[in-house]
Amino acid sequence: MADFLSPAEWAAVFLSLRVAIVATLASLPFGVFAAYALARWHFPGKTLLAALLYLPLVLPPVVTGYVLLIAFGRRGIFGAVLADLGIVLSFHWTGAALACAVMGFPLMVRAMRLSFEATDPRLVEAAGTLGANPIVGFFLVSLPLALPGIIAGATLAFARALGEFGATITFVANIPGETQTIASAIYTFIQVPGGDAAALRLTLVSIVIALAAVIASEIIQRQGEKRLARSA
Amino acid sequence: MIDVDVTRRIGAFCLRVAFQNSAGITALFGRSGAGKSMTIGLIAGLAHPDEGRIALDARLLVDTKSNVFVPSHKRRIGVVFQDSHLFPHLGVKQNLLFGRWFAPRAERKIDFDAVVETLGIGRLLNRAPALLSGGERQRVAIGRALLSCPRLLLLDEPFAALDLQRRLEILPLIEALRDEFKIPIVYVSHAMEEVARLAARVVVLDEGRVVAEGDPADVLRPAVSEDPRFGGASVLTMHVGKRDTAYGLTALAHPAGTIWLAGPAGAEGQRVRILVKATDVTLSAAPPHGLSVQSMLRGTLAAIETAGPLALVEIALAGEGRLAALATRRAIDELALHPGDPVFALIKTAALDERAVGGAG
Structure with missing residues (x-):
């Protein structure tokens, strides 16, 4: 099994998984917060904020990657500050994770927001009259009720991260062992003569990973919905 | 509070x-x-x-x-x-x-x-x-x-x-x-x-x-200003009397008379409140005979309020309490009823259910 891929190909697979998992988990709390805020709160500039969050969905990925490079590159606005703190993002796998998180964020927030909007706000009011403060009410009522949508959103973001190419290659390039994910590895193999076999192998691997992720999320979601359907 | x-x-x-x-x-x-x-x-x-x-x-x-x-x-x-x-x-x-x-x-x-x-x-x-x-x-x-x-x-x-x-x-x-x-x-x-x-x-x-x-x-006394056919009702305080188990009835006693209630209404001697809709009360100027109505309360006519063809009659019951009855204006005129006259209020037992009865705690 281990012979199926060369060490360089395995490195790309593990890097992709690591980048996608870190991107998904790190953006999850922000995604839940943004989705809840957009679903429940009214504040000035809400439409503008929503538009900004959804922007990476409609921009060419290369543009997003270039904006990240300007902002988080070594001489970028935030990049310089972060570099002083010892955090380097450009041309580093953490930068790939940031690029994937940004690209997956709109998908994540969209699914979660719909889910929060579908929960009855009067249930949180009822929790309030029973003595639960808003934060406790969120964790005991809103969050569990929106869980199927949160799982769906996280899966979408994870899948997006696995497939992300344009923003990643623009922001952190294509360095084998450091920033070369499955997508950029396949791109590289297609460019070189005789790389077709390796590209095909990685293609199969990425199909398997994507299928597994989607099936797992379907199963989790169906169980969640079954639990709620018993009670809706 | x-x-x-x-x-x-x-x-x-x-x-x-x-x-x-x-x-x-x-x-x-x-x-x-x-x-x-x-x-x-x-x-x-x-x-x-x-x-x-x-x-x-x-x-x-x-x-x-x-x-x-x-x-x-x-x-x-x-x-x-x-x-x-x-x-x-x-x-x-x-x-x-x-x-x-x-x-x-x-x-x-x-x-x-x-x-x-x-x-x-x-x-x-x-x-x-x-x-x-x-x-x-x-x-x-x-x-x-x-x-x-x-x-x-x-x-x-x-x-x-x-x-x-x-x-x-x-x-x-x-x-x-x-x-x-x-x-x-x-x-x-x-x-x-x-x-x-x-x-x-x-x-x-x-x-x-x-x-x-x-x-x-x-x-909860009805006012004739709003349409008394809806919501017009009186609340009477009564005592639970003996039960007629053969017919499944319970007597509710009041100084002005007895109301028979279909169904149970608590222990004997207990004070209860009962709601009587103005539309369920029939008036009679003399003690009636040969009617199927068995619940009768005596009193004197206290006030008449008219609204179009309808008249809302308020009866001061013997003892205490007031009872509202809804009739047509013509019926009141033909009975020649005036404030102060003795009247008999007939209440249809079948119109009362135990939902209308509650403890007067």
Whole structure:
């Protein structure tokens, strides 16, 4: 099994998984917060904020990657500050994770927001009259009720991260062992003569990973919905 | 005791209410759109008043002048909503225990088993809320609010969605709660039978204003100005007499006569209140013979109010109490009835059900 891929190909697979998992988990709390805020709160500039969050969905990925490079590159606005703190993002796998998180964020927030909007706000009011403060009410009522949508959103973001190419290659390039994910590895193999076999192998691997992720999320979601359907 | 004096405007509607509750059950009574639920929302802390203050016992909950607004989770006021709002992702037992965690330990006085027993929900504990019937769901919602050990319980038309049979089953439970757990209750309803039966005190709302408040027998008196065919009724205080088991009837005694009620009405000698609709009362100038009506009360004609072809007649009953009867103006003229004349009020037993009867505690 281990012979199926060369060490360089395995490195790309593990890097992709690591980048996608870190991107998904790190953006999850922000995604839940943004989705809840957009679903429940009214504040000035809400439409503008929503538009900004959804922007990476409609921009060419290369543009997003270039904006990240300007902002988080070594001489970028935030990049310089972060570099002083010892955090380097450009041309580093953490930068790939940031690029994937940004690209997956709109998908994540969209699914979660719909889910929060579908929960009855009067249930949180009822929790309030029973003595639960808003934060406790969120964790005991809103969050569990929106869980199927949160799982769906996280899966979408994870899948997006696995497939992300344009923003990643623009922001952190294509360095084998450091920033070369499955997508950029396949791109590289297609460019070189005789790389077709390796590209095909990685293609199969990425199909398997994507299928597994989607099936797992379907199963989790169906169980969640079954639990709620018993009670809706 | 809750002391409310608030104003809130939404669009063209203006709610301006001031009232206090009493021990036991206080009813907020009025037709839909009168502002009852809005008042409940303000007391519970689910909405801000534009102006005014609300105090519970000695504790100030809202005062717009001094910028006080205690959020709902700190008010310790339990609410039972029109639709139960049970948490769908939790079982019945977790729903019941939800509020308990947030009550200060020293105030967790209400016993879980006692509530489950009183409400008769023991066999539901392991079910999911979706599998409950409407009546069961409301009983669980009442239990959930009670078990948060509130200082005041607000019931916002909790049985509006239930059919008559379910209401008949649940009303005695509310009386049991009142008697067993000693929590003051504000009960919102537009059903006069429920209010007459349960409430020690009634606050009548109409178009956002308090139009009457006091004892149910005084407040629920019909006015001819609004169409008395709807809602016109009198509340009488009577004593449970002997039962006619062969026919399944119960006598309710009053100095003015006896009313026979179809069905049981509590222990002999108990004081009860009964609601008699003005349309169910027939007048006679002389003691009648050969009628199927067996419930008769004697009195003198106190007042006649006319509205178009109809006349609302108020009878001062022998002993105490007043009874309203609705007749046509022509019938009154042909009987030649005038204030001060003796009259006999006939009440159709079949029109009275036990829902109209409540303890006059």
